[in-house]
Amino acid sequence: MISYNENYLELLKIMTSLSGLFSENKVPYLYYRNAENLFCYALNAENLSRDDSAFDALLNINGVKTGVGLKTFICEKEQKLEKIAEFNQLNKKFRYLNTDDLVFEVANARNERIDFANRLYGTKQAIYHLVARRESELRLFEENYDKIDINKIKIKKIKDSGVEFTDFIHDYNYNFSKSTLFKKFHLPDNYFTLPVEIISEPYDLLLKLKEILSIQSTKMDKKEFVILPLYSTKNGLVPERSGLNQWNANGRRRSLDEVYIPIPIQIHQNFPEFFPSRDEPFDLITPDGQILNAKVCQENSKALMTNPNSALADWLLRQLLNLKKGELATSERLQLIDCDGVIITKITDNQYKIDKAEFGSYENFINNL
Template identity: 30%
Template sequence: MRGQTKKIMSVWSKYEQSQKEQYILFLKVYGALSNLFRQKHGNAVPYLDSKFQETVYARSFNSENVDIGNTPHDILSVFGNERVGIGLKTWMGTSPSFQKVMQLKRYKNEIDPLVSNGKCEELANKLSNLKNDRMKFDYERLGLSKEKNIYHYVTRDEGKFVLQESSYPLVDLDRIRNYKLNKTSFIWEDGTKKYKYTFADSQIWQLFSKEKQDTTIIDQIDIQIIDDPFEFLIQSYIDRISEFQKEKEDIYEVYLPLYSYTSGEVQERSGLNAWNGAPKSKGSGKLRPLNEVYVPIPIEFHKKFPDFFTNNITEYLDTRKNKPDVRFYLQLPNGDRIPALVTQDNMKALQSGSKYEQKENGKLYGQSDLGQWLLVDVLGLDERKLVTREWLEKRGTDSIRLWRKKGDYDVINIDFAPTGSFDKFMNNEEIVLDE
């Protein structure tokens, strides 16, 4: 059954028909295995795990999973020059309902006084601005526009999945109205969306409804639940075991801290605050360029992973003066690619390239490029404000993730990582990017 809605969303129609069919097939197979996840059979409502949904969406539509720890968008789809951020969700029941869309625990101390004082207008504006700031973080990080992002969600009813899309805008601060404050929650609207903030868990919820003008029913698919999925899986495994011996994707992934690994803090005159260091010309009093930063690379990292940036970086550590900088390109998640290098004593700095050495396609690249994206565009740092680890953690990060194809040292991908990722990485602990 195709959508009977008042406004047709555009993203689903941009995918190839074969991609849509593959995605729907994945959903049908998973739904068929619903009894794997139940202690008692008999429930006719199929099950769908949200993490599986993210994985098969990215795979089916040749898109990228970009969630780095409760960031607003789960998936990035690129259509030529158009970049679309997609929030994925699934829940039981297609009738209108509030669903969790954002966690604000780290801002609880700022929100609670407004709740206690019953200041509805201030509370609505505070919550809306916090939500918008998180959204804008992803717009800058991923190179998204404000108007084209969507929610794609699957609701589950007896014997079927219902696929829907709805708009995913910022809260319209000029149209906030209809406040309702009670003992457990606060509700407000902006003319397009209706939101609820629950005090017990510091969560923002959004009302989803197929009746809304900005919502489209994409498809409705019947699910046939297998009575004994265990027998089915065992037999399938036996029949196909030889095909499961494929190698894992050839990706080399590491993490770096945005703070000094030695002190545990962001140094005032180096690292992300390198722009606050002494003037390059001694005695000149001239400030270093704004956003001139580098990501610190601990010597412990090089010793443990000597072959990430080059074949054997330990050769550069002892004979630094006789070796050139290690150069490559950093692929930003917003689609831009900037020249970068590992340099300084003990190869302790990851930074973007210097202007006098990097000029391509008529554009000059400098050491400020990485800082502009990392600190200003994405994290929203005010001009010449010192970065602290507390400030980073308030934004949900203190580390970056780097990855490249094995054997390819020319291009290294970069993105933010959740707080504590580098410490977990060095301790060989699991890092969950999208919990």
């Protein structure tokens, strides 16, 4: 369970007391992104909300690294259906399946993404933290962040818009047209109640802030970053004999750990000073804190590798993609985990961070340069 400190409760109270700025409803207003940021700030959690991960935050609970799913919603009844995952990249595959196979594939994809997040961040457990909003109050509670028990799935109802199913632990609803999975959250018997008094004239309060605040224009310290694809930009597919599958290249006998991340020429053209010079080593920090000894190499500095090469293979092929030695990386595998690129963030001239990138991120990155 999460221990709510005074800062968290007070910030929730203050934020929702300003609901009159956004709504005339007597139920407190709380935008989900504000709820995520507030949670991470007050409880010193790592914010993952922009990473499009299965988790919204990472929190240390009694010494255990915990993935946290954050939800806030109006809940006037004892239960509420909320979105927990989207499968846009898998929609073409899903649309031709019969209902039984569809539900199985949806559940499997959901579980794969939870496993992917656990491998990526090194989390040992996961929970949902929920803020249910009712008239003049918030109800705070947690529930288990479970994978779907595929062996116990039972279809409850099939409609034109979607299918309802259960694993007898939780109830789910999959929407066909939106490729979206919803989960039913139930208000428990035990929860923390936080009374909220909505300020009737919030604009007067904003005007008073002018008297105590000195508004200054500050320059944001933005970290420079690039996104690299895990596939070939020539055809959008994962090559069988290079890149992630360099170990499978023709010619000499190669180690099953031989792998590199391709660096397209567009990256060097638009960010010529981003990476160190060819073959110059630098630290590459993974989301779970590993420090890899990396360098750019090959002709035209077209490859990101590590020394030893097995370090990148262990993190990228084994930990992230969950591939066995000798198992080919494929575009289908990247679609399943909703990740076809990596984000490289420059911390200093010899220190960088690497993280997963949402499916389609490289193309969006290049198109917006």
